[in-house]
Amino acid sequence: MNGMEQFECFLLDGHYGRMKATAAFLDAAKAELRQLLEGQPERRIEYSDLGMVAKFVPKPVSQVNQQQLIEDLSDYFWTTELHPLIQLDPKKLSDSQKEELAGFLLPATYYAKPSLNKKGKAYVQIPDILFGGQSEEELVAEIRNVTFQKEGYSKRYEEIKEALLNDLSLRREKKIKRDWCSFSYVEHKPAYDMERLLAELPFDFIIEHGKVQMTELKEWIGRGRLSKSVLKANQELVDLQLSFVVMSLESERKMLSGMEYRRNQLRIAQ
Numbered sequence: 001m002n003g004m005e006q007f008e009c010f011l012l013d014g015h016y017g018r019m020k021a022t023a024a025f026l027d028a029a030k031a032e033l034r035q036l037l038e039g040q041p042e043r044r045i046e047y048s049d050l051g052m053v054a055k056f057v058p059k060p061v062s063q064v065n066q067q068q069l070i071e072d073l074s075d076y077f078w079t080t081e082l083h084p085l086i087q088l089d090p091k092k093l094s095d096s097q098k099e100e101l102a103g104f105l106l107p108a109t110y111y112a113k114p115s116l117n118k119k120g121k122a123y124v125q126i127p128d129i130l131f132g133g134q135s136e137e138e139l140v141a142e143i144r145n146v147t148f149q150k151e152g153y154s155k156r157y158e159e160i161k162e163a164l165l166n167d168l169s170l171r172r173e174k175k176i177k178r179d180w181c182s183f184s185y186v187e188h189k190p191a192y193d194m195e196r197l198l199a200e201l202p203f204d205f206i207i208e209h210g211k212v213q214m215t216e217l218k219e220w221i222g223r224g225r226l227s228k229s230v231l232k233a234n235q236e237l238v239d240l241q242l243s244f245v246v247m248s249l250e251s252e253r254k255m256l257s258g259m260e261y262r263r264n265q266l267r268i269a270q
Helices: 003-012 015-037 066-073 095-100 136-165 168-173 194-200 203-209 214-222 228-232 249-269
Strands: 044-047 052-064 086-088 110-116 175-177 181-187 210-212 235-248
Touching: 003 015, 003 110, 003 136, 003 168, 003 181, 015 052, 015 136, 015 235, 044 136, 052 136, 052 249, 066 203, 066 210, 066 228, 086 194, 086 203, 110 136, 136 235, 168 175, 168 181, 194 203, 203 210, 214 228, 235 249
Parallel strands: none
Antiparallel strands: 044 052, 052 235, 086 210, 110 181, 175 181
16 A cells, blocks of 8 residues: 555544544643642652653743854854854745745755545544543553553554655655545755855855754754853743653653763763
Protein backbone atom coordinates (compact mmCIF):
# COMPACT_ATOMS: atom_id res chain seq x y z
CA MET A 1 0.00 0.00 0.00
CA ASN A 2 1.14 3.54 -0.67
CA GLY A 3 1.15 6.19 2.04
CA MET A 4 -2.35 7.49 1.27
CA GLU A 5 -3.84 4.00 1.45
CA GLN A 6 -2.00 3.35 4.73
CA PHE A 7 -3.47 6.50 6.25
CA GLU A 8 -6.97 5.61 5.11
CA CYS A 9 -6.68 2.18 6.75
CA PHE A 10 -5.35 3.85 9.91
CA LEU A 11 -8.38 6.16 9.88
CA LEU A 12 -11.08 3.62 8.98
CA ASP A 13 -9.79 1.04 11.47
CA GLY A 14 -10.29 3.63 14.22
CA HIS A 15 -6.62 4.02 15.11
CA TYR A 16 -6.39 7.70 14.14
CA GLY A 17 -9.46 8.49 16.25
CA ARG A 18 -8.05 6.58 19.21
CA MET A 19 -4.73 8.42 18.85
CA LYS A 20 -6.59 11.74 19.10
CA ALA A 21 -8.78 10.50 21.96
CA THR A 22 -5.80 9.27 23.99
CA ALA A 23 -4.05 12.62 23.48
CA ALA A 24 -7.15 14.48 24.72
CA PHE A 25 -7.43 12.15 27.72
CA LEU A 26 -3.78 12.67 28.67
CA ASP A 27 -4.11 16.46 28.50
CA ALA A 28 -7.17 16.35 30.77
CA ALA A 29 -5.71 13.75 33.16
CA LYS A 30 -2.46 15.67 33.60
CA ALA A 31 -4.40 18.88 34.25
CA GLU A 32 -6.44 17.04 36.89
CA LEU A 33 -3.32 15.59 38.51
CA ARG A 34 -1.68 19.01 38.52
CA GLN A 35 -4.64 20.42 40.45
CA LEU A 36 -4.32 17.62 43.00
CA LEU A 37 -0.61 18.25 43.52
CA GLU A 38 -0.31 22.03 43.34
CA GLY A 39 -0.82 22.51 47.06
CA GLN A 40 2.03 20.17 48.00
CA PRO A 41 5.47 21.58 48.88
CA GLU A 42 7.32 18.89 46.89
CA ARG A 43 8.22 19.80 43.32
CA ARG A 44 8.96 16.19 42.37
CA ILE A 45 6.60 13.37 43.38
CA GLU A 46 7.70 9.82 42.67
CA TYR A 47 5.32 6.87 42.35
CA SER A 48 7.81 4.02 42.66
CA ASP A 49 5.27 1.20 42.53
CA LEU A 50 3.97 2.55 39.22
CA GLY A 51 7.39 3.45 37.81
CA MET A 52 6.22 7.04 37.28
CA VAL A 53 7.14 10.55 38.37
CA ALA A 54 5.29 13.89 38.31
CA LYS A 55 7.20 17.13 38.68
CA PHE A 56 6.90 20.89 38.42
CA VAL A 57 9.68 22.37 36.29
CA PRO A 58 10.46 26.13 36.18
CA LYS A 59 10.42 27.40 32.60
CA PRO A 60 11.84 30.89 32.10
CA VAL A 61 10.39 32.87 29.19
CA SER A 62 12.78 35.45 27.75
CA GLN A 63 12.80 38.09 25.05
CA VAL A 64 15.99 38.42 23.06
CA ASN A 65 17.20 41.63 21.45
CA GLN A 66 18.03 39.94 18.15
CA GLN A 67 19.63 42.90 16.41
CA GLN A 68 21.97 43.74 19.28
CA LEU A 69 22.85 40.08 19.81
CA ILE A 70 23.83 39.66 16.15
CA GLU A 71 25.90 42.84 16.35
CA ASP A 72 27.60 41.62 19.55
CA LEU A 73 28.40 38.25 17.97
CA SER A 74 30.32 40.06 15.25
CA ASP A 75 32.61 41.43 17.99
CA TYR A 76 33.76 37.88 18.76
CA PHE A 77 33.82 36.23 15.31
CA TRP A 78 34.43 37.14 11.69
CA THR A 79 31.04 37.75 10.12
CA THR A 80 31.66 34.91 7.64
CA GLU A 81 31.99 32.52 10.62
CA LEU A 82 28.48 33.28 11.85
CA HIS A 83 26.53 31.36 9.21
CA PRO A 84 25.64 28.41 11.52
CA LEU A 85 24.22 30.87 14.08
CA ILE A 86 22.10 33.21 11.96
CA GLN A 87 19.18 32.79 9.57
CA LEU A 88 17.12 35.44 7.83
CA ASP A 89 13.68 35.95 9.32
CA PRO A 90 11.08 35.89 6.49
CA LYS A 91 8.76 38.01 8.66
CA LYS A 92 11.28 40.85 8.46
CA LEU A 93 11.54 40.74 4.65
CA SER A 94 9.32 42.62 2.22
CA ASP A 95 7.96 40.85 -0.86
CA SER A 96 10.45 42.68 -3.08
CA GLN A 97 13.35 41.68 -0.80
CA LYS A 98 12.22 38.05 -0.94
CA GLU A 99 12.27 38.22 -4.73
CA GLU A 100 15.75 39.75 -4.76
CA LEU A 101 17.04 37.06 -2.37
CA ALA A 102 15.42 34.10 -4.16
CA GLY A 103 18.79 33.06 -5.58
CA PHE A 104 20.12 32.56 -2.04
CA LEU A 105 17.42 30.09 -0.99
CA LEU A 106 18.51 26.60 0.00
CA PRO A 107 16.74 23.70 -1.76
CA ALA A 108 13.18 23.40 -0.46
CA THR A 109 12.23 20.68 2.02
CA TYR A 110 8.71 19.33 2.49
CA TYR A 111 6.36 17.54 4.85
CA ALA A 112 3.15 15.62 4.12
CA LYS A 113 -0.13 16.57 5.79
CA PRO A 114 -3.47 14.74 5.72
CA SER A 115 -6.60 16.87 6.30
CA LEU A 116 -9.90 15.19 7.12
CA ASN A 117 -13.10 16.25 5.37
CA LYS A 118 -16.57 15.95 6.90
CA LYS A 119 -16.77 12.21 6.15
CA GLY A 120 -13.34 11.62 7.64
CA LYS A 121 -14.04 13.62 10.79
CA ALA A 122 -16.91 11.24 11.56
CA TYR A 123 -14.23 8.66 12.42
CA VAL A 124 -12.73 10.91 15.11
CA GLN A 125 -14.97 11.07 18.16
CA ILE A 126 -13.48 12.55 21.34
CA PRO A 127 -15.58 11.36 24.32
CA ASP A 128 -16.35 13.61 27.28
CA ILE A 129 -13.66 13.22 29.93
CA LEU A 130 -14.79 13.37 33.55
CA PHE A 131 -12.76 12.72 36.68
CA GLY A 132 -13.95 12.15 40.19
CA GLY A 133 -13.03 9.88 43.03
CA GLN A 134 -9.67 8.67 41.70
CA SER A 135 -6.71 8.77 44.02
CA GLU A 136 -3.41 10.24 42.86
CA GLU A 137 -2.07 6.75 42.28
CA GLU A 138 -5.10 5.66 40.26
CA LEU A 139 -4.85 8.74 38.08
CA VAL A 140 -1.12 8.23 37.53
CA ALA A 141 -1.76 4.58 36.64
CA GLU A 142 -4.32 5.68 34.03
CA ILE A 143 -1.86 8.20 32.62
CA ARG A 144 0.82 5.51 32.41
CA ASN A 145 -1.44 3.03 30.63
CA VAL A 146 -2.92 5.52 28.17
CA THR A 147 0.53 6.98 27.42
CA PHE A 148 1.66 3.50 26.39
CA GLN A 149 -1.35 3.20 24.06
CA LYS A 150 -0.80 6.64 22.53
CA GLU A 151 2.87 5.95 21.88
CA GLY A 152 1.90 2.92 19.81
CA TYR A 153 -0.57 4.91 17.70
CA SER A 154 1.85 7.83 17.33
CA LYS A 155 4.70 5.59 16.21
CA ARG A 156 2.52 4.07 13.50
CA TYR A 157 1.31 7.54 12.44
CA GLU A 158 4.89 8.76 12.04
CA GLU A 159 5.63 5.74 9.83
CA ILE A 160 2.60 6.61 7.69
CA LYS A 161 3.68 10.26 7.37
CA GLU A 162 7.10 9.07 6.22
CA ALA A 163 5.41 6.87 3.61
CA LEU A 164 3.30 9.86 2.52
CA LEU A 165 6.42 11.98 2.16
CA ASN A 166 7.87 9.38 -0.22
CA ASP A 167 4.64 8.94 -2.22
CA LEU A 168 5.61 9.84 -5.79
CA SER A 169 2.08 10.77 -6.88
CA LEU A 170 1.69 13.17 -3.94
CA ARG A 171 5.09 14.72 -4.57
CA ARG A 172 4.11 15.27 -8.19
CA GLU A 173 0.56 16.58 -7.65
CA LYS A 174 1.22 18.46 -4.36
CA LYS A 175 -2.43 17.98 -3.29
CA ILE A 176 -4.72 14.97 -3.77
CA LYS A 177 -8.34 14.68 -2.64
CA ARG A 178 -9.75 11.31 -1.57
CA ASP A 179 -13.05 10.12 -0.11
CA TRP A 180 -12.28 10.84 3.57
CA CYS A 181 -9.50 13.41 3.40
CA SER A 182 -7.07 15.33 1.26
CA PHE A 183 -3.29 14.97 1.29
CA SER A 184 -0.93 17.91 0.84
CA TYR A 185 2.78 18.02 0.10
CA VAL A 186 3.73 21.22 1.94
CA GLU A 187 6.95 23.20 1.75
CA HIS A 188 8.70 24.06 5.01
CA LYS A 189 9.53 27.67 5.74
CA PRO A 190 12.29 28.87 3.39
CA ALA A 191 15.87 28.86 4.61
CA TYR A 192 18.72 30.85 3.13
CA ASP A 193 22.32 30.01 2.34
CA MET A 194 23.74 32.17 5.10
CA GLU A 195 27.36 31.42 4.22
CA ARG A 196 26.82 33.12 0.84
CA LEU A 197 24.67 35.91 2.25
CA LEU A 198 27.21 36.83 4.91
CA ALA A 199 29.93 36.91 2.27
CA GLU A 200 27.98 38.96 -0.28
CA LEU A 201 25.56 41.27 1.57
CA PRO A 202 26.28 44.20 3.90
CA PHE A 203 26.29 43.04 7.51
CA ASP A 204 23.88 45.84 8.44
CA PHE A 205 21.25 44.06 6.33
CA ILE A 206 21.85 40.83 8.28
CA ILE A 207 21.56 42.68 11.60
CA GLU A 208 18.24 44.22 10.57
CA HIS A 209 16.66 41.13 8.99
CA GLY A 210 18.31 38.20 10.75
CA LYS A 211 17.56 36.09 13.79
CA VAL A 212 19.87 33.96 15.93
CA GLN A 213 19.44 30.19 15.95
CA MET A 214 19.24 29.80 19.72
CA THR A 215 19.84 26.05 19.85
CA GLU A 216 23.07 26.39 17.90
CA LEU A 217 24.13 29.42 19.97
CA LYS A 218 23.68 27.49 23.21
CA GLU A 219 25.81 24.68 21.80
CA TRP A 220 28.57 27.17 21.05
CA ILE A 221 28.28 28.47 24.61
CA GLY A 222 28.38 24.90 25.95
CA ARG A 223 31.53 24.18 23.94
CA GLY A 224 33.17 27.28 25.34
CA ARG A 225 33.32 29.13 22.02
CA LEU A 226 31.37 32.03 23.50
CA SER A 227 30.67 33.36 26.99
CA LYS A 228 27.12 32.96 28.26
CA SER A 229 27.27 36.61 29.31
CA VAL A 230 26.91 37.66 25.65
CA LEU A 231 23.49 36.03 25.51
CA LYS A 232 22.48 37.21 28.99
CA ALA A 233 23.29 40.82 28.10
CA ASN A 234 20.71 40.66 25.31
CA GLN A 235 18.09 38.60 27.11
CA GLU A 236 15.24 39.92 29.25
CA LEU A 237 13.22 37.62 31.51
CA VAL A 238 9.54 38.39 30.90
CA ASP A 239 7.92 35.45 32.67
CA LEU A 240 8.70 32.40 34.77
CA GLN A 241 6.23 29.64 34.04
CA LEU A 242 5.88 26.39 35.93
CA SER A 243 5.54 23.42 33.61
CA PHE A 244 4.00 20.18 34.85
CA VAL A 245 5.48 16.94 33.55
CA VAL A 246 4.40 13.33 34.06
CA MET A 247 6.70 10.60 32.78
CA SER A 248 8.01 7.16 33.55
CA LEU A 249 11.04 6.87 35.81
CA GLU A 250 12.81 5.11 32.94
CA SER A 251 12.14 8.08 30.61
CA GLU A 252 13.41 10.48 33.27
CA ARG A 253 16.55 8.40 33.75
CA LYS A 254 17.22 8.34 29.99
CA MET A 255 16.61 12.07 29.71
CA LEU A 256 19.02 12.88 32.55
CA SER A 257 21.62 10.45 31.18
CA GLY A 258 21.31 12.07 27.75
CA MET A 259 21.78 15.53 29.21
CA GLU A 260 24.86 14.40 31.13
CA TYR A 261 26.28 12.69 28.02
CA ARG A 262 25.72 15.86 26.00
CA ARG A 263 27.46 17.99 28.65
CA ASN A 264 30.43 15.60 28.61
CA GLN A 265 30.62 15.69 24.81
CA LEU A 266 30.58 19.48 24.86
CA ARG A 267 33.42 19.49 27.42
CA ILE A 268 35.47 17.11 25.24
CA ALA A 269 34.89 19.33 22.21
CA GLN A 270 36.23 22.41 24.00
